[in-house]
Amino acid sequence: MLSGPGIAGLLLTVLLFGLLCPKLANSENILAVFSYTFGSSYLLITPFLRNLVQRGHQITLISAVTIMPHIEGVHHIRVPKLDMLMKILLELEFDTEIPKWTEAQFLSEYFYNCSKFVLEDPGVQELLHNASAKYSLIILEASHNDALYGFSQHFNAPLVGIAAYGSSWNIDFQVGNSAPSVYEPISALGYTAGFSLMEKWHNLIFITEERLVERFIYLPRQIDLYKQHFPGATTSIHDLRRRFSLILINQHFTMGRVRSNVPNIVEVAGMHLDEKPYPLDAELKKILNEAKHGVIYFSMGLQLLETWLPPGMRATMSEAFAQLKQQVIWKSDHPEMVNQSRNVFARTWFPQRAILNHPNVKLFITHAGLLGLIESVHYAVPLLCIPLFYDQFQNTQANGEVGRGQASGL
Numbered sequence: 567m568l569s570g571p572g573i574a575g576l577l578l579t580v581l582l583f584g585l586l587c588p589k590l591a592n593s594e595n596i597l598a599v600f601s602y603t604f605g606s607s608y609l610l611i612t613p614f615l616r617n618l619v620q621r622g623h624q625i626t627l628i629s630a631v632t633i634m635p636h637i638e639g640v641h642h643i644r645v646p647k648l649d650m651l652m653k654i655l656l657e658l659e660f661d662t663e664i665p666k667w668t669e670a671q672f673l674s675e676y677f678y679n680c681s682k683f684v685l686e687d688p689g690v691q692e693l694l695h696n697a698s699a700k701y702s703l704i705i706l707e708a709s710h711n712d713a714l715y716g717f718s719q720h721f722n723a724p725l726v727g728i729a730a731y732g733s734s735w736n737i738d739f740q741v742g743n744s745a746p747s748v749y750e751p752i753s754a755l756g757y758t759a760g761f762s763l764m765e766k767w768h769n770l771i772f773i774t775e776e777r778l779v780e781r782f783i784y785l786p787r788q789i790d791l792y793k794q795h796f797p798g799a800t801t802s803i804h805d806l807r808r809r810f811s812l813i814l815i816n817q818h819f820t821m822g823r824v825r826s827n828v829p830n831i832v833e834v835a836g837m838h839l840d841e842k843p844y845p846l847d848a849e850l851k852k853i854l855n856e857a858k859h860g861v862i863y864f865s866m867g868l869q870l871l872e873t874w875l876p877p878g879m880r881a882t883m884s885e886a887f888a889q890l891k892q893q894v895i896w897k898s899d900h901p902e903m904v905n906q907s908r909n910v911f912a913r914t915w916f917p918q919r920a921i922l923n924h925p926n927v928k929l930f931i932t933h934a935g936l937l938g939l940i941e942s943v944h945y946a947v948p949l950l951c952i953p954l955f956y957d958q959f960q961n962t963q964a965n966g967e968v969g970r971g972q973a974s975g976l
């Protein structure tokens with residue numbers, strides 16, 4: 567039996583240990599679930615998770631195999647079936663003229679697949695059936711994966727969302743912020759800036775349509791999944807959707823219009839810029855340093871988008887570039903198909919941030935993905951935008967009056 571002074575001594579030791587090891591004292595068990603297979607969001611998510619690990623948290627991460635890099639110290643559950651979804655997207659004949667309801671049906675199936683493949687994965691099933699697995703926080707993409715909110719119910723832990731593509735009315739809805747909705751649709755195709763009263767009406771109708779799509783096409787399938795995989799759940803998905811303790815949105819008030827936020831929405835654009843940029847190699851450094859007339863950097867993002875460029879666009883760009891004095895650095899999935907005339911240098915991948923940070927870079931031709939825009943604002947590089955998909959039109963509009971790429975062919 568311990569004597570009184572013995573207990574006091576023990577308490578003191580525990581207390582000292584706690585004070586001397588704040589990392590251990592604050593260490594939480596966190597479950598992170600990322601089901602999307604769009605590569606760019608991982609440029610934001612990876613440094614975020616790495617930071618949590620450095621602060622001493624225990625992280626279990628569920629994601630696809632190829633997209634998410636290995637993070638030291640993270641227990642990773644890889645879901646191979648998610649990788650298949652990327653292939654389906656890549657093989658898609660993309661057409662911006664498809665009707666909204668058809669697009670919604672396709673996307674709803676895509677997101678249904680994302681949630682389904684995660685929940686059916688043997689590794690995830692093992693986790694759900696492991697009675698000693700305990701988490702105090704669930705971090706996931708903030709929208710379009712509602713069935714996965716079931717993890718919050720299952721582990722009785724609050725939800726934290728990451729909106730890597732910025733916010734929109736459905737994300738605001740989850741934290742009870744209805745104010746900016748007229749300005750922030752999910753898909754910006756056919757949407758206007760909403761300056762006049764008529765435009766506001768138009769936007770209201772547009773967003774009402776999106777609400778109907780969500781209610782009748784997208785949500786029912788996620789609810790089915792939720793009921794199937796969390797049969798004992800006492801909370802409905804509608805209630806879970808309002809249980810976000812925090813949503814980090816990848817946008818910033820200096821880029822685009824002012825918006826009203828609620829306290830549990832935090833703008834984090836630029837968060838990924840804390841990571842050291844991947845350095846330039848000797849060949850690139852030489853090309854950048856020696857470009858007397860400046861450099862144009864052209865990239866359509868990590869994957870996928872180049873295949874959706876309008877037919878003939880690659881040749882048109884090649885011809886146009888060949889007539890310029892400037893050095894062109896072209897990120898292309900098929901560098902061998904790009905005319906590498908004297909001033910064009912193409913590769914499948916470039917250290918984008920290090921390039922944008924070089925003083926000789928005068929222009930960035932981009933698909934207007936959010937991360938690329940944030941980086942070019944950070945390094946003060948002018949933009950020429952060729953938006954093709956989803957949020958890219960809105961990003962383009964928010965950052966200046968730029969024409970639609972597919973119409974102009976440059």
Ligand SMILES: *[C@@H]1O[C@H](CO)[C@@H](O)[C@H](O)[C@H]1NC(C)=O
Nearest residue numbers: 651654672673675676677679
């Ligand atoms: C969803 O997954 C099924 C296989 O389970 C596949 O046949 C279908 O093409 C996928 N749809 C989308 C949009 O990813």
Ligand SMILES: *[C@@H]1O[C@H](CO)[C@@H](O)[C@H](O)[C@H]1NC(C)=O
Nearest residue numbers: 692693695696697698699700
């Ligand atoms: C169950 O979870 C505990 C705690 O996270 C872990 O140590 C253990 O290895 C897990 N068991 C299985 C079979 O995965």
Ligand SMILES: *[C@@H]1O[C@H](CO)[C@@H](O)[C@H](O)[C@H]1NC(C)=O
Nearest residue numbers: 884885888889905906907908
């Ligand atoms: C590449 O560009 C150069 C310079 O404009 C031109 O002379 C040549 O014919 C082009 N080659 C191809 C294969 O298009």
